Amino acid sequence: MPAEHLAAPQLDLDRARAREILAQALAASRADATEVTLHAAISALTRFANNAIHQNVAEEQTVLSVRAIWQGRTARATTNRLDAEGISAAADRALELARLQAPDPDLLPLPEPQSYPSVARSIAATAALSPADRADFVRQMVAVADAAGMTTAGVMANSQTAFAMANSRGLEAFHQETSAEYSVTMLAANSSGWAKGNSPDIAALDPAAGARAACEKAQASANPVEWAPGKYTVILEPAAVLDLLGFLFWDFGGLSVLDQRSCLTGRLGQQLFGRNIQVTDDVSHPLQSGAPFDGEGMPRLRVPLVEDGVVKNLVYARPTAARMQREQPAAGARPTGHGFPLPNEYGEAPLNIVVAGGDVSTQEMIASTPKGILVTRLWYIREVDPYRKILTGMTRDGTFRIENGRIAGGIRNFRFNQSVIELLQNVELLGPSVRASGEESFDMVVPALKVRDFHFTEVTKF
Amino acid sequence: MPGKDRWGRDWAGWALDTAVQRGASYADVRIISERHRAVSTKNGKAGTVADNETLGLGIRVIVDGAWGFAATDRLARTSIDRAAVHAVAIARASAQVRRQPLRLAPVDAYQAVWHSPCEQDPFAIPVDRNLELLLAVDRELRSVSGVTLAEAEMDFRRIRQLFVSSIGSEIDQTRVLSGAGYAATSFSESEIQRRSYPNSFGGQFQLRGYELIDSLRLLDNARRVGEEAVALHQAPQCPQLTGTVILDSSQLGLQIHESIGHPIELDRVLGAEANFAGMSFLTLDQLGSLRYGSNLVNVVADATLDHGPGLGTFAFDDEGVPAQRTDIIREGRFVGYISSRETAHAIGQTRSNGCMRAESWNRIPLIRMTNISILPGEAPLGLEDLIADTADGVYMETNRSWSIDDKRYHFQFGCEAGWEIRGGKRVRLLKNPSYSGITTEFWNSMDAICSRDHWTLWGTPNCGKGQPQQTMGTGHGAAPARFRNVKIGGAYAAGS
Numbered sequence: 001m002p003a004e005h006l007a008a009p010q011l012d013l014d015r016a017r018a019r020e021i022l023a024q025a026l027a028a029s030r031a032d033a034t035e036v037t038l039h040a041a042i043s044a045l046t047r048f049a050n051n052a053i054h055q056n057v058a059e060e061q062t063v064l065s066v067r068a069i070w071q072g073r074t075a076r077a078t079t080n081r082l083d084a085e086g087i088s089a090a091a092d093r094a095l096e097l098a099r100l101q102a103p104d105p106d107l108l109p110l111p112e113p114q115s116y117p118s119v120a121r122s123i124a125a126t127a128a129l130s131p132a133d134r135a136d137f138v139r140q141m142v143a144v145a146d147a148a149g150m151t152t153a154g155v156m157a158n159s160q161t162a163f164a165m166a167n168s169r170g171l172e173a174f175h176q177e178t179s180a181e182y183s184v185t186m187l188a189a190n191s192s193g194w195a196k197g198n199s200p201d202i203a204a205l206d207p208a209a210g211a212r213a214a215c216e217k218a219q220a221s222a223n224p225v226e227w228a229p230g231k232y233t234v235i236l237e238p239a240a241v242l243d244l245l246g247f248l249f250w251d252f253g254g255l256s257v258l259d260q261r262s263c264l265t266g267r268l269g270q271q272l273f274g275r276n277i278q279v280t281d282d283v284s285h286p287l288q289s290g291a292p293f294d295g296e297g298m299p300r301l302r303v304p305l306v307e308d309g310v311v312k313n314l315v316y317a318r319p320t321a322a323r324m325q326r327e328q329p330a331a332g333a334r335p336t337g338h339g340f341p342l343p344n345e346y347g348e349a350p351l352n353i354v355v356a357g358g359d360v361s362t363q364e365m366i367a368s369t370p371k372g373i374l375v376t377r378l379w380y381i382r383e384v385d386p387y388r389k390i391l392t393g394m395t396r397d398g399t400f401r402i403e404n405g406r407i408a409g410g411i412r413n414f415r416f417n418q419s420v421i422e423l424l425q426n427v428e429l430l431g432p433s434v435r436a437s438g439e440e441s442f443d444m445v446v447p448a449l450k451v452r453d454f455h456f457t458e459v460t461k462f
Numbered sequence: 463m464p465g466k467d468r469w470g471r472d473w474a475g476w477a478l479d480t481a482v483q484r485g486a487s488y489a490d491v492r493i494i495s496e497r498h499r500a501v502s503t504k505n506g507k508a509g510t511v512a513d514n515e516t517l518g519l520g521i522r523v524i525v526d527g528a529w530g531f532a533a534t535d536r537l538a539r540t541s542i543d544r545a546a547v548h549a550v551a552i553a554r555a556s557a558q559v560r561r562q563p564l565r566l567a568p569v570d571a572y573q574a575v576w577h578s579p580c581e582q583d584p585f586a587i588p589v590d591r592n593l594e595l596l597l598a599v600d601r602e603l604r605s606v607s608g609v610t611l612a613e614a615e616m617d618f619r620r621i622r623q624l625f626v627s628s629i630g631s632e633i634d635q636t637r638v639l640s641g642a643g644y645a646a647t648s649f650s651e652s653e654i655q656r657r658s659y660p661n662s663f664g665g666q667f668q669l670r671g672y673e674l675i676d677s678l679r680l681l682d683n684a685r686r687v688g689e690e691a692v693a694l695h696q697a698p699q700c701p702q703l704t705g706t707v708i709l710d711s712s713q714l715g716l717q718i719h720e721s722i723g724h725p726i727e728l729d730r731v732l733g734a735e736a737n738f739a740g741m742s743f744l745t746l747d748q749l750g751s752l753r754y755g756s757n758l759v760n761v762v763a764d765a766t767l768d769h770g771p772g773l774g775t776f777a778f779d780d781e782g783v784p785a786q787r788t789d790i791i792r793e794g795r796f797v798g799y800i801s802s803r804e805t806a807h808a809i810g811q812t813r814s815n816g817c818m819r820a821e822s823w824n825r826i827p828l829i830r831m832t833n834i835s836i837l838p839g840e841a842p843l844g845l846e847d848l849i850a851d852t853a854d855g856v857y858m859e860t861n862r863s864w865s866i867d868d869k870r871y872h873f874q875f876g877c878e879a880g881w882e883i884r885g886g887k888r889v890r891l892l893k894n895p896s897y898s899g900i901t902t903e904f905w906n907s908m909d910a911i912c913s914r915d916h917w918t919l920w921g922t923p924n925c926g927k928g929q930p931q932q933t934m935g936t937g938h939g940a941a942p943a944r945f946r947n948v949k950i951g952g953a954y955a956a957g958s
Contacts, residue, residue, distance in 0.1 A: 077515075153736035153737040261654060394867045417954070460900075
């Protein structure tokens with residue numbers, strides 16, 4: 001049977017069907033109060049390496065989660081058995097786990113019904129991508145590699161998800177979206193290049209163009225030379241910016257500051273970054289993705305996090321906001337709709353980061369740099385120091401030396417040990433903000449940055 | 463023999479029949495039922511208290527010499543048939559962009575039922591008993607002035623997997639895994655310090671029941687851990703120098719994971735992970751010739767129970783290949799990769815050495831570490847003996863950060879605590895210790911390793927690989943060891 005004759009499977013969890021299952025779960029619960037969520041997904045990913053498809057997968061799954069509240073206690077049970085027996089068993093397990101705890105005097109009642117901003121992120125053309133369609137995109141990327149005599153590896157993926165929740169106080173929320181993604185690496189004899197794109201809409205992606213860009217990077221970074229470690233002016237492309245900043249924004253959760261595990265502890269309201277840094281969490285931004293409500297069903301509000309380099313606000317789950325109101329009433333904390341599903345010990349985080357950009361193109365940044373390094377992508381980033389926010393990691397897949405305002409060729413990959421706080425104090429130029437996709441962080445809307453005194457500490461062998 | 467328990471056999475049979483009828487030349491089905499409990503506390507209160515279960519089926523097929531895979535949690539016959547048809551269609555799409563047809567090393571057909579050893583079923587222990595112990599630890603940690611955050615956790619899994627293949631295998635395995643640990647964090651002025659026990663990032667994990675928790679002596683160590691977290695604020699910064707490092711066994715376990723375990727994955731060597739996890743400096747021409755480490759470095763990949771109850775211990779891998787022990791480094795020489803049925807031929811082997819593992823029913827198996835362990839020294843040697851034998855150096859304990867390049871050459875690790883060694887004695891605590899190096903240079907600098915009674919089979923529960931990414935538990939046996947001429951302190955080289 002030719003592959004193109006098999007259409008992509010379609011998600012069958014619409015708002016009405018979700019409401020039906022959630023109502024069944026609420027009815028099955030014997031707890032004082034109950035919150036239920038339903039998450040359904042169909043996803044597929046075609047993976048290629050050595051210029052051929054070598055892995056090719058698809059899955060469908062629907063998960064029901066029940067949170068029981070009983071006499072000041074709460075616990076959660078999750079299942080993908082959606083028959084009556086499975087639903088009842090999950091409700092019973094959640095209640096049983098709750099009963100075996102000590103009461104928590106700070107446990108809040110469930111939220112009442114809320115209203116949400118409208119976001120449209122479900123695109124039929126993305127959902128309709130079939131195995132044959134994905135193979136066609138892969139063929140286009142492989143053709144670029146073949147023409148250049150390179151080896152290529154990457155992915156072409158699409159998914160459909162639906163997320164619904166309800167609670168026994170009448171709250172209801174529903175969100176559905178699609179996602180398309182490609183990632184491509186081009187390998188030459190002693191160099192490589194990379195590109196990646198992600199969007200709810202397949203029409204916004206051009207995998208073949210990404211392959212050509214990766215190919216050009218591999219060609220331009222051939223025969224890399226070694227530069228000594230030290231402090232350099234760097235131009236970080238958006239994916240590199242994204243993966244670094246991803247480690248910072250967890251610290252903008254109110255609970256992380258209350259717990260004194262955040263680098264913002266004692267630093268709120270300070271001029272922590274350069275005056276050219278503006279950051280907002282905005283689920284409604286046209287380049288963002290995700291549901292407009294949080295793990296308790298609270299609407300995600302737009303929150304200005306950093307204005308002119310000053311940390312202005314944190315984000316708060318309901319329990320964190322309530323605790324802040326008790327412990328620091330002057331702070332005026334209110335729920336912002338960024339909480340994780342309860343119970344959890346991490347609280348909340350902003351997951352729809354938008355860093356305001358500028359109007360300087362990467363080419364203009366290069367032209368303005370007498371000596372520096374252009375970084376395509378970073379890899380294996382880990383936190384070395386949680387308060388100074390020193391991160392370590394490697395450059396990868398397209399690292400270039402800049403000499404006299406132009407790309408002079410490839411350079412061997414560096415290890416960096418760099419404080420992100422200091423990085424955001426040293427930003428000289430900003431490019432236009434784009435939706436960026438990396439491997440170490442969730443997708444964000446970020447610009448390319450030109451940064452002085454970026455600290456490379458060692459160099460590797462390629 | 464499978465006995466009378468028919469669990470999952472009908473579902474697997476429907477999927478296999480449909481796939482073969484649609485043209486699959488090979489198919490295997492994995493049905494997994496998993497139960498997971500996570501319990502945690504934070505600063506005197508329950509944190510996460512959650513119980514998850516998942517049940518589903520994944521079918522992997524070869525059609526026209528290419529792979530396809532589809533997974534579903536809908537286990538009605540029509541849904542299973544649809545998943546099998548989908549897998550076949552996916553494989554036909556794969557075949558449109560392939561270079562050569564797949565070639566699988568042969569494997570015998572097995573019928574087996576296997577249960578991992580488990581003395582106390584962790585799911586039979588009520589959650590209030592879990593919380594009671596965690597909250598006792600929490601109280602002890604916070605009894606130390608200066609501890610600002612106390613976090614403790616337990617994690618239990620029971621995974622039953624039925625593997626059925628078109629060549630006639632029918633393998634029913636049940637694995638029980640347990641883990642526990644805690645951390646004390648201390649914030650003071652402009653610094654956050656942390657100590658963890660028995661390891662960072664969740665603690666210790668093994669293929670055992672609740673008896674693991676009882677063996678960890680969690681409460682006995684809590685006060686010391688809290689005191690060390692606070693003491694780090696007053697400790698001097700670990701200096702930048704080139705010198706001798708002694709690593710505790712848990713850090714050495716992670717060093718093995720990153721700088722031996724990943725580079726020996728044959729799929730990575732052959733380029734299958736080039737876009738994401740990366741490749742490996744261990745090109746095929748180095749097998750049998752590369753001097754990976756000093757003569758004291760002997761490393762095995764061992765999934766058998768004889769090696770211990772590790773997170774990489776099983777009876778059969780997820781291609782139905784029996785668990786094996788493979789020499790990886792013998793007296794310093796690189797002698798083996800970890801492989802699969804698809805890759806074995808690349809190194810001239812006629813059989814896979816059984817390292818294909820999948821996260822769950824909805825993921826394909828990939829080459830994954832089993833238990834990748836360094837063998838202990840033969841002569842009796844304890845940690846204190848090793849320190850006494852060291853004129854100058856830094857002893858480092860418990861991982862805090864880890865990073866390595868995408869070919870697994872250059873690494874940097876940070877640890878929670880260090881101790882300066884002078885004249886064979888620990889003279890003072892050092893904060894923010896780190897070390898870095900090139901993989902082969904580092905392992906060639908190892909000149910001592912402690913003996914069997916100081917060897918621990920550590921569990922790493924969070925190893926990521928693949929697209930879509932999969933998280934896997936791996937085991938790493940290690941004993942404290944000493945390394946010379948190591949670059950120390952580079953993580954803080956940027957200054958204040």
